[in-house]
Amino acid sequence: MRIDVVTIFPEYLEPLNISLVGKARARGQLDVHVHDLRDWTYDVHRTVDDSPYGGGPGMVMKPEPWGEALDAVIGKGPAGEVPTLVVPTPSGRPFTQELAQELAGRPWLTFTPARYEGIDRRVIEEAATRMPVVEVSIGDYVLAGGEVAVLVMVEAIARLLPGVLGNAESHRDDSFAPGAMADLLEGPVYTKPAEWRGRTVPDVLLSGNHGRIARWRREQAFARTLANRPDLVARWQYGAFDKKEREA
Numbered sequence: 001m002r003i004d005v006v007t008i009f010p011e012y013l014e015p016l017n018i019s020l021v022g023k024a025r026a027r028g029q030l031d032v033h034v035h036d037l038r039d040w041t042y043d044v045h046r047t048v049d050d051s052p053y054g055g056g057p058g059m060v061m062k063p064e065p066w067g068e069a070l071d072a073v074i075g076k077g078p079a080g081e082v083p084t085l086v087v088p089t090p091s092g093r094p095f096t097q098e099l100a101q102e103l104a105g106r107p108w109l110t111f112t113p114a115r116y117e118g119i120d121r122r123v124i125e126e127a128a129t130r131m132p133v134v135e136v137s138i139g140d141y142v143l144a145g146g147e148v149a150v151l152v153m154v155e156a157i158a159r160l161l162p163g164v165l166g167n168a169e170s171h172r173d174d175s176f177a178p179g180a181m182a183d184l185l186e187g188p189v190y191t192k193p194a195e196w197r198g199r200t201v202p203d204v205l206l207s208g209n210h211g212r213i214a215r216w217r218r219e220q221a222f223a224r225t226l227a228n229r230p231d232l233v234a235r236w237q238y239g240a241f242d243k244k245e246r247e248a
């Protein structure tokens, strides 16, 4: 997979050089290019934004630098191909594990993080005439810009790419991963020592009885989901019902 990021804060994307994404890049599983939007400005102040038409607070990002940046990014990519444009915005569709899976199946993503007030709408409209565009929110809160949303999305997507996670099993029990644990939060986890500050590990986990362990883990996941995400319980119940229907 190729990933391009166009930003006025290239240094904000430094974390993509380390850990899981950094290792995937080093192994050639991921090809990441970060571009400074100001490289497509030509005035002495390298201006990228201006006051909003119609008045109102803050600044809007000007269309010209973005248009030229996207032209250049597409020109640098595989001949005859276009990326999927991923636009982080509080007004986008929710970023979910399902959307991460969908985007992990694409060969080329271009992220355009911008400041809160956003990018001139004509940039998105013009881009949509030549590539798929998805506007995505990582949650209902206000950030100063979209760069941190890009870090979230790139990590969630990269770990789904074949071979990036060492143990393929790790996907199966993820919270929100498709399958038996879909719509359930992960339950508690334990490791050595068996006793720590007077606290022991639940006996079932030491029993070696894999059926009992799997049942206990599902019960714990359900209890945690009920406590922290009652909104998911309905979905899970329907999913479980639906699964029984399909198997009937």
Ligand SMILES: Nc1ccccc1-c1cnco1
Pocket (backbone or CB within 6 Å): 088, 089, 090, 113, 114, 115, 116, 117, 136, 137, 138, 139, 140, 141, 142, 143, 144, 145, 146, 147, 149
């Ligand atoms: N608040 C923001 C400001 C700028 C760009 C994205 C966001 C965002 C994305 N998901 C939630 O917020």
